[in-house]
Amino acid sequence: MxxxxxxxxxxxxxxxxxxxxxxxxxxxxxxxxxxxxxxxxxxxxxxxxxxxxxxxxxxxxxxxxxxxxxxxxxxxxxxxxxxxxxxxxxxxxxxxxxxxxxxxxxxxxxxxxxxxxxxxxxxxxxxxxxxxxxxxxxxxxxxxxxxxxxxxxxxxxxxxxxxxxxxxxxxxxxxxxxxxxxxxxxxxxxxxxxxxxxxxxxxxxxxxxxxxxxxxxxxxxxxxxxxxxxMKRNESLITRQNELLEEKVKQRTLELEETLHNLQSTQTQLVEQEKMASLGQLTAGIAHEINNPINFVSSNVSPLKRDIEDILEILESYKAKGDIEFSSETREELKVLEDDLELSYLLDEIQQLLQGMEDGAKRTVEIVKGLKLFSRVDEQDVKKVDVHDGLNSTLILLNSTMSGKIEVVKEYESIPPIECLAGKINQVFMNILNNAIQALLENEHQEVPPKIIIRTKNLNQFVQIEIEDNGPGIPDSVKQRIFEPFFTTKPVGKGTGLGLSIVYTIIENHRGFLEVNTHSGKGTNFIIKLPVLQNNHHTHEG
Structure with missing residues (x-):
């Protein structure tokens, strides 16, 4: 056990x-x-x-x-x-x-x-x-x-x-x-x-x-x-893919460079448009602020003329009575006073001052009206607009630039209001007219007096606006590039080269057409065709 x-x-x-x-x-x-x-x-x-x-x-x-x-x-x-x-x-x-x-x-x-x-x-x-x-x-x-x-x-x-x-x-x-x-x-x-x-x-x-x-x-x-x-197979595949990718990268780089150029162009255009919008806001603000005092002046000029005429009438009555009732010594003293004050010249000067005030007030009212029509900053939607008002307001703003040296001829036909963004269309008129004025003033020594002709025509579904000048024209070599962004023939610092590019974009966005007829030494004619209705998709012929 x-x-x-x-x-x-x-x-x-x-x-x-x-x-x-x-x-x-x-x-x-x-x-x-x-x-x-x-x-x-x-x-x-x-x-x-x-x-x-x-x-x-x-x-x-x-x-x-x-x-x-x-x-x-x-x-x-x-x-x-x-x-x-x-x-x-x-x-x-x-x-x-x-x-x-x-x-x-x-x-x-x-x-x-x-x-x-x-x-x-x-x-x-x-x-x-x-x-x-x-x-x-x-x-x-x-x-x-x-x-x-x-x-x-x-x-x-x-x-x-x-x-x-x-x-x-x-x-x-x-x-x-x-x-x-x-x-x-x-x-x-x-x-x-x-x-x-x-x-x-x-x-x-x-x-x-x-x-x-x-x-x-x-x-x-x-x-x-x-x-x-x-991994080895992938490495060989990656090597081949890298070669293909390098080639694609080169192609893509070229495409991106072109896209970058277009983006820069678009960005600059947007900046310029923003500047125009800011300018529109500024002009609208100035027009609003000037409007009240100038209305006060213009409305008071006529009553002032009437009151002065009444005073002068009383003065003549006193003078007539004095010649009868005053003593010779008194009349002599008054005569000396009239001569010292140059009464006759003084009366003429008062009339001239009143007339100048009236003319200046009317002119200022027209400028304020032109500023309001041109700015249109409160109109961000497509509305029916009178093209003639836009042209006239633009001419008022450019009047000081012309300095009275350029004759402006208006050949207006009866045309219907068109649907558009008024501020953008006024910008088109401003850029084209400003280019015409600069071209004419730079060649003011030409034999023919400088002239700008503005025509409007009714083409049923379209309205045509022509802005023609008798300036030096545009050479054929330049004509092909005038709508390119940043292209300009002006000296450095005198122009951005975006004016006509913006014009072309605005008209295209309004489903319109822009043509340029020009020859060196024979002037330039810009033809703008804008649809009366923006929802009209019919193609313009002719």
Missing amino acids: YQRLNFENVLFGIFTGIIVGLFFYNIFLYSSVRDITYLVYVLHLLAVWFAQSSILGYTQEFLWPNWIWMNQRSIVIFSSLVSIVGIWFLRVFLNSDHYVPTLNKGFNFIYGVYAFILINAFFISITLSYQVLLVTQSIVVLYVFLVAFMILKKGYGPARLYLIAWSVFMIGIFVFVFSEMGIIPFTKFSAYIMPFGSGLEVVLISFALADKINILKKEKETEQQEKLSV
Whole structure:
């Protein structure tokens, strides 16, 4: 008996040493690779140690010698936990839900059986739980063997070592169960086959886990080789693509440079338009501020003339009466005073001053009216506009520029109001007339007196405006470029080269047409055709 107990102690010590070594080894692996498989395996090791310790009686002797309830149930509890954790390890290690999803669902039923065994052991009959456990273990080891075998057939390499380890454990389970059921005689072999099989099983599974690391390493190396090969292919593709991209970049750069030039042109035009809008706001403000005082002056000139005429009439009456009733000395004194004050000249000067005030007031009223018509800053929508008002207001603003040296002839026909942005159209008139005035003043020594003729015609769906001058004209070489942004024949600082470019854009936006008839030395005629209605899409002919 002593020799048998000593043999059991040595065997249990070896078994415990193996479990402890594998426990810390796999804890280390888990901390390194962070794979849950190793953590589940550690739990499986603990469950195996407690189960075998309970079967051999060591837990009853060393851990809970006086706990009768646990001593009676420890074999059932820990044997059930070994199977539960072992199935969990199989599902994680062999990825059964991926390779055999149908068989994998059978484990859920097995979990239910073990739950019944544990509940029955805790609360009802330990004997019934133990009997069910022996039958269940025999079925479970076969089912696990079947699952591992099917996974191996699917080509998953780690299942091979798992099958070997499980086969050893399965032999131990069957021998133990059959000896417990009395099918085979109870011998020393049947008594110690369970710890021996369990120890060998956990060692072989540990080899399988180590082999899994090697497999993962090989897979990673293969994956890296494939990535390297792909990288080399991609590198050659990138080289070819870079050559194509460089060519495309050159083409795109040229396109972008052209686009940039157009954007700069557009931006400058917008700046100029913004300047015109600011000018319109300024002129509108000035017109508004001047309007009230000038109306006061112009409205008071006529009453002032009438009052002065009444005063002069009274003065003449006094003079006539004085010639009759005053003494000669008094008349002589008054005569001296009249001569000193130059009464006759004074009366003529009063009339001239009154006439100048009246003319100046009328002129200022016309200028204010012209400023209001030209600015139109409050009109941001398309409205019906009288073209003649726009032309006249523009001429009023440019009158000081002409300095009375240029004759302006108006040949207006009866035309209907047109739908347009009045401020933009007035800007067209301003730019064209200003160019004509500058051209005429620069050649004021020409034989023919400078003249500008403005004509308007009714073309049914269109209205035609002609602005013609008898200046030097435009050479053919320049005529082709007059509408290009930034093109100018003026000296640096005298012009931006945007005036006619803006004119062309405004007329185009109004769905109109612009023509230029000019010859060197024979003057220039700008012909503008604007639609009466902006929603009229008919093409103009002729």
